[in-house]
Amino acid sequence: MEPFITITGVAAPLLRADINTDAIIPMRWLVTATRDGLGKGLFSEWRYRPDGSEDPEFVLNQPLYRAAGILIAGANFGCGSSREHAPWALLDFGIRCIIAPGFASIFYENCLKNGILPVVLPLIDVENLASRQRGALTVDLVTQSISDADGRIAAFELEPSRRAALLEGRDEIDDTLSHAEAIAVFQARDREQRPWVWGGNNRKNEFR
């Protein structure tokens, strides 16, 4: 995973509440065995008209925001389906940070696993950021702050172990494998205590 330390980029406002992952990347784009190239499907129902041409009204089609690196979104962003194609599509488009009053749980996890920083701020701060319409924002995970050329605008929090993992771009599976001994102990004890979980004592249907 690419580390997230600090990024400076244009922040595109998309303040609608409850934007779901079907809207972020519609189902038909999911028929693929790779994680790459999904950016073209990002918000496709809103970005493109039925004839396939771009809808100039949609924020990411406007000249100012075509190269946005930050998305400013409404409450409960990323609700619905668990598809990780949603953060993959955002990342492929170039978005590394989403600022919103809140996120759906599965989407939030999926962002952190892909080096995207989800920043939770109070609605009023999110609305203020969205209405700035001035230049780039800098989101700094070291100082946990958002600033522009005129200075600091907001501070944010992230659970310390998640912050450390993002800053270092750590592989969470490697982290967990450092607990291999504890996993083995747990499983050995569980086989004794709950043999039915492990298919034991069940002659009719032993697994495989």
Next chain:
Amino acid sequence: MSSAIDLMISAMHARTLFDKLWDSHVVSELGNNRALIHIDRHVLHDLTSPQAFDGLRRAGRGVRNPELTFAVQDHLVSTERGRTDETVPGGAALIRALRDNARQSGIPLFDLGDPRQGIVHVVAPEQAIALPGMTLVCGDSHTCTVGALGVYAWGIGTSEVEHVLATQTLVQQKPLGMRVCFDGRLQAGVTAKDMVLYLIGRIGIGGATGHALEYAGAAVRALDMEARMTLCNMAIECGARTALIEPDDTTFAYLHGRAYAPVGVAWEQALAVWRTLPGDAGAFYERDIVLDASEIAPQITWGTTPHDVVRVDGRVPDPAQLSSNSERAVIQRALDYMGLTPGAPIEGLPVHRVFIGSCTNGRLPDLREAARVAHGRHVASGVRAMVVPGSMKVKRDAEAEGLDRIFIEAGFDWREPGCSMCAGLNADKVGPRERCVATSNRNFEGRQGVLARTHLASPAMAAAAAVTGKITDVRRMLS
């Protein structure tokens, strides 16, 4: 005095069902209410697993516990009779990838043609792959369905699928507790689907975010297992991390004798443990909601999120009645997408398509409810209606009691099991601006097809819409 202190101490240690499930699966405490949690069952499907196996291969890792892992083909499969791997362009490659990955890793697969194939959340309880007291994950948000058995079950992304394959654990933040109590008795013609739509309408699409939602109360206890699964299935539609119901005799009777359920001494041993799972008296929930089940009428969604819901005898909202500009804009956008007149009655709207199936309502009792309405009637002209059983077993059981004949004689299309028109991935799609009454779980813009207009309702309400050709209060057809 001492008894008062004893009471206080016991209340401090009183645990909910969820607390017990959490505590019994902690492998390592990680601080800040985070823990490494053991995963007892991992279920894979065709759509979200190929990238996880590729990740494993790139890192040179294997599947740690294939004996705790199961795979089933459901999302992409065709529902046509005589189907093969061929489905939408690119789909067959994903179906074959799951087959190859399962074979190479020694994971049991319920493949196309297997008598156990079906929608993952229908199959896991039906085969007793999921048992009370377990943790279960799957790369699909509706995994919370399985919580109906007293399982800590939740949906995950593909990176977490890879993490579970490699380690049989996940790092989790402990969710807050939330109890929703349905007191009283349901009226005739009202189902678990109406209960959960009513709840989502009350608390909103983000109303349970960050919470483990536990259903309780007399109206929940009175539900059969399949209806409890419907209730838990849609908990994700109000953002819940997981949904749960305390296991009871209904749960145990449902599981007894199923394929992967323990037998003999192992069954007795398991049962003794399962009976200790319900919450202790005085256990604490961060949120407690009480609803009166007897007040619930058949529900139907009018808009583009599951909380846009009304009673079938109600009216769609009128933005002019709202004071906030932003709310007005949201409602107006949904009305425009759905092609609705502000303030109009929902009943009587003409429909083009009806879909009965999905992990929400594709089980045998759901098909019975729909068949009861369809029996002796015929699908209205201009309506295309399909019934997609949730699994091969549901299909066989339904055929054994003649439900297929009822549907076919009434003009419904009787199909092979899969996610079908709920996912809108295979050929089963709703056309642009077509209105569909569906028993599935999401009415998002474009979910069932580009510009498709989806109204979510119970199987009986869907069947009523099919035979009348319009949204209809099913209560009038049952008397």
